[in-house]
Amino acid sequence: MSTAKATGGPLQVPVVDIDGFEDGDTERRAEIARLVDRAAREVGFLQIKGHGIPEIAADGLAEAMDDFFALPFEDKVAYKPPTPEVNRGYTAPRDERLSYSLGVTSPADLFEAYNVGVEASKFADLDLPEDHYPANMWPERPALFERNVEEWMRQANKLANTLTRVFAVALDLPADYFKSYTDHSMDTLRMNRYQLPDGDVRLEPGQLGMGPHTDYGVVTVLWADDVLPGLQILDSEGGWHDVRPAPGALLINLGDLLARWTNDRWISTMHQVLAPVDSEGRPLLRRSAAYFLDGNADAVIDCLPSCLGPEEPKLYEPVTVAEHLAAKLAGSRSLKPNPNAGREASRLRSLSV
Ligand SMILES: O=C(O)CCC(=O)C(=O)O
Numbered sequence: 001m002s003t004a005k006a007t008g009g010p011l012q013v014p015v016v017d018i019d020g021f022e023d024g025d026t027e028r029r030a031e032i033a034r035l036v037d038r039a040a041r042e043v044g045f046l047q048i049k050g051h052g053i054p055e056i057a058a059d060g061l062a063e064a065m066d067d068f069f070a071l072p073f074e075d076k077v078a079y080k081p082p083t084p085e086v087n088r089g090y091t092a093p094r095d096e097r098l099s100y101s102l103g104v105t106s107p108a109d110l111f112e113a114y115n116v117g118v119e120a121s122k123f124a125d126l127d128l129p130e131d132h133y134p135a136n137m138w139p140e141r142p143a144l145f146e147r148n149v150e151e152w153m154r155q156a157n158k159l160a161n162t163l164t165r166v167f168a169v170a171l172d173l174p175a176d177y178f179k180s181y182t183d184h185s186m187d188t189l190r191m192n193r194y195q196l197p198d199g200d201v202r203l204e205p206g207q208l209g210m211g212p213h214t215d216y217g218v219v220t221v222l223w224a225d226d227v228l229p230g231l232q233i234l235d236s237e238g239g240w241h242d243v244r245p246a247p248g249a250l251l252i253n254l255g256d257l258l259a260r261w262t263n264d265r266w267i268s269t270m271h272q273v274l275a276p277v278d279s280e281g282r283p284l285l286r287r288s289a290a291y292f293l294d295g296n297a298d299a300v301i302d303c304l305p306s307c308l309g310p311e312e313p314k315l316y317e318p319v320t321v322a323e324h325l326a327a328k329l330a331g332s333r334s335l336k337p338n339p340n341a342g343r344e345a346s347r348l349r350s351l352s353v
């Protein structure tokens with residue numbers, strides 16, 4: 001087991017105000033793209049201001065999550081999917097192990113979660129495969145769940161799409177370059193709650209809220225409580241740093257597909273969530289919701305020609321989004337260690353003690 005200890009204090013995650021990207025002048029667009037390019041090369045995580053998502057949408061999401069997770073366990077497990085391959089519905093504490101998405105073993109993760117996502121029926125004319133675009137399982141209670149969560153997904157999706165346009169400009173590509181890779185994107189929202197039952201804070205050595213992983217898709221929009229211990233990211237020297245969301249900002253991080261497109265010029269940052277226990281050993285509550293813009297299932301991701309050169313050989317073979325996601329999810333959800341994540345995993349393995 002290779003879980004690193006926290007070695008650093010909080011890391012300054014670059015803050016970028018994207019207001020004016022869609023309707024500003026060329027200079028403003030170029031300035032935003034320049035800041036994003038720098039953050040993507042150096043950290044892979046950003047705090048986005050000027051995102052335009054109203055606070056009421058985040059409040060609605062939090063209320064839906066709180067009310068669902070407060071239900072009795074028997075009510076929640078009724079929404080487990082028929083098999084773990086179906087990335088929908090309820091995940092109980094200790095069901096998943098995120099580090100297996102990298103082929104690295106670990107104790108069971110402590111988070112519980114609820115997953116919803118884009119369904120095949122959203123693009124009826126495309127005849128998309130149900131296994132990559134499964135139907136949602138909307139809980140009957142709380143009554144506001146579906147409406148509030150759908151609204152958050154709509155807002156997060158819009159922001160994620162704007163970000164793909166910023167990324168394209170930052171990579172000297174036409175602003176709509178990524179559209180043909182994301183116009184029927186198999187997005188998922190994972191709503192996480194980290195809270196151990198009162199009086200049961202026995203942890204296995206190295207057990208975490210969520211094990212180390214890189215996100216699988218293009219970009220993640222992350223809403224999270226500012227609670228420590230919580231989210232940590234790995235720096236290039238092998239040190240873990242706490243990340244605290246700035247007021248009014250949304251965290252975003254780049255996923256594996258952007259690392260593949262850019263031949264690792266941009267970082268798909270390794271991150272983990274510590275066990276929700278304070279320094280006195282008492283349980284803490286922390287919540288987060290990760291909206292994953294994962295790309296079209298049938299899109300082939302290959303290195304951008306501008307990211308190759310005599311000194312920059314291709315680091316990843318082309319892969320379809322569906323293949324890449326299936327191998328990652330088989331790791332975290334079905335505990336079949338992913339054999340195809342050598343490059344990402346090497347960053348973690350080098351920390352082994
Ligand atoms: O809880 C967090 O802050 C991070 C969650 C996360 O990394 C994920 O859901 O992929």
Ligand SMILES: [Fe+2]
Pocket residue numbers: 213214215271290
């Ligand atoms: Fe993540």
